[in-house]
Amino acid sequence: xxxxxxxxxxxxxxxxxxxxxxxxxxxxxxxxxxxxxxxxxxxxxxxxxxxxxxxxxxxxxxxxxxxxxxxxxxxxxxxxxxxxxxxxxxxxxxxxxxxxxxxxxxxxxxxxxxxxxxxxxxxxxxxxxxxxxxxxxxxxxxxxxxxxxxxxxxxxxxxxxxxxxxxxxxxxxxxxxxxxxxxxxxxxxxxxxxxxxxxxxxxxxxxxxxxxxxxxxxxxxxxxxxxxxxxxxxxxxxxxxxxxxxxxxxxxxxxxxxxxxxxxxxxxxxxxxxxxxxxxxxxxxxxxxxxxxxxxxxxxxxxxxxxxxxxxxxxxxxxxxxxxxxxxxxxxxxxxxxxxxxxxxxxxxxxxxxxxxxxx
Ligand SMILES: Nc1nc2c(ncn2[C@@H]2O[C@H](COP(=O)(O)OP(=O)(O)OP(=O)(O)O)[C@@H](O)[C@H]2O)c(=O)[nH]1
Ligand SMILES: [Mg+2]
Ligand SMILES: [Zn+2]
Numbered sequence: 001x002x003x004x005x006x007x008x009x010x011x012x013x014x015x016x017x018x019x020x021x022x023x024x025x026x027x028x029x030x031x032x033x034x035x036x037x038x039x040x041x042x043x044x045x046x047x048x049x050x051x052x053x054x055x056x057x058x059x060x061x062x063x064x065x066x067x068x069x070x071x072x073x074x075x076x077x078x079x080x081x082x083x084x085x086x087x088x089x090x091x092x093x094x095x096x097x098x099x100x101x102x103x104x105x106x107x108x109x110x111x112x113x114x115x116x117x118x119x120x121x122x123x124x125x126x127x128x129x130x131x132x133x134x135x136x137x138x139x140x141x142x143x144x145x146x147x148x149x150x151x152x153x154x155x156x157x158x159x160x161x162x163x164x165x166x167x168x169x170x171x172x173x174x175x176x177x178x179x180x181x182x183x184x185x186x187x188x189x190x191x192x193x194x195x196x197x198x199x200x201x202x203x204x205x206x207x208x209x210x211x212x213x214x215x216x217x218x219x220x221x222x223x224x225x226x227x228x229x230x231x232x233x234x235x236x237x238x239x240x241x242x243x244x245x246x247x248x249x250x251x252x253x254x255x256x257x258x259x260x261x262x263x264x265x266x267x268x269x270x271x272x273x274x275x276x277x278x279x280x281x282x283x284x285x286x287x288x289x290x291x292x293x294x295x296x297x298x299x300x301x302x303x304x305x306x307x308x309x310x311x312x313x314x315x316x317x318x319x320x321x322x323x324x325x326x327x328x329x330x331x332x333x334x335x336x337x338x339x340x341x342x343x344x345x346x347x348x349x350x351x352x353x354x355x356x357x358x359x360x
Pocket of ligand 2: 208222254255
């Protein structure tokens with residue numbers, strides 16, 4: 001198996017050098033069950049376990065691998081398994097803040113290129129929730145794509161899409177019916193071999209059904225939603241990365257039970273997702289730096305140092321462009337409003353001058 005087919009990029013070549021010297025091999029985490037990790041390496045599938053230091057009590061120093069991670073493994077041929085020695089620096093990190101005693105980051109997936117945020121057109125239509133999903137994805141460095149699924153059950157899917165588009169600035173929005181394959185051809189732009197796409201969304205929206213439909217086979221378990229409230233039954237219980245015949249890597253995820261735990265992005269919205277870039281941009285030499293090839297660009301320096309990813313900047317710029325367009329649209333309305341106000345003000349001023357000629 002070719003590592004590129006599993007999502008390996010040039011950046012990992014660099015990062016892997018020191019581990020190569022130690023005789024380790026690269027592998028990708030495709031599934032995790034408690035302390036057992038299913039991995040794919042160039043040699044094929046292998047199970048991996050963590051060395052003791054990952055399990056040290058209270059040690060947050062050793063972050064645990066998650067599905068999608070690239071890890072450096074030491075293969076133990078006699079035992080037919082591998083020891084996971086290191087986690088490679090993540091290209092993107094899909095994480096939410098779990099609000100406990102102290103807010104802790106919970107990483108849900110790594111090295112994801114695109115996230116399909118799946119909503120169902122019949123019952124699961126919640127734009128606030130969508131905003132939180134979007135903030136999480138922008139923050140991860142991956143590209144969000146919103147899928148309105150089950151349009152066969154909606155009376156007016158176009159109205160729903162229009163409502164989504166108002167919230168999902170900068171993201172593609174597609175209306176589909178995964179169960180009968182409707183609209184799936186519109187997703188082809190994203191389905192490139194070696195690309196990793198995660199499906200997220202509430203239980204029962206049809207994430208596994210979608211992956212099965214793209215696969216062309218019923219590989220993943222799905223289940224009817226409850227009749228009483230149209231909610232899902234939490235059928236998928238593990239985050240799992242599967243490779244479709246087309247070569248694209250799809251990550252199925254369990255529907256999130258509670259969104260109340262989401263802190264990140266709740267109030268701050270989009271700008272929070274790009275705080276890092278905005279902070280860096282403050283240090284660019286030129287105030288109107290486009291972070292392309294300008295001298296003294298702090299953003300480019302950070303990218304070169306590997307502190308932020310190129311993809312993250314691209315997403316930021318994409319969103320910025322759309323925000324400018326949105327603002328321009330609003331500006332038109334605002335300009336008209338201003339004009340009206342000025343007219344009224346002018347009338348008032350003229351009247352004042354008439355009443356009090358000394359006022360210039
Ligand atoms: N009518 C209709 N039903 C659909 C569509 N897509 C999925 N479903 C149904 O919705 C139910 C839930 O689908 P799943 O794929 O199991 O949902 P899921 O998002 O994977 O849910 P969890 O694994 O619990 O997070 C199943 O009965 C599917 O057949 C669709 O486009 N139209
Ligand atoms: Mg599922
Ligand atoms: Zn710059």
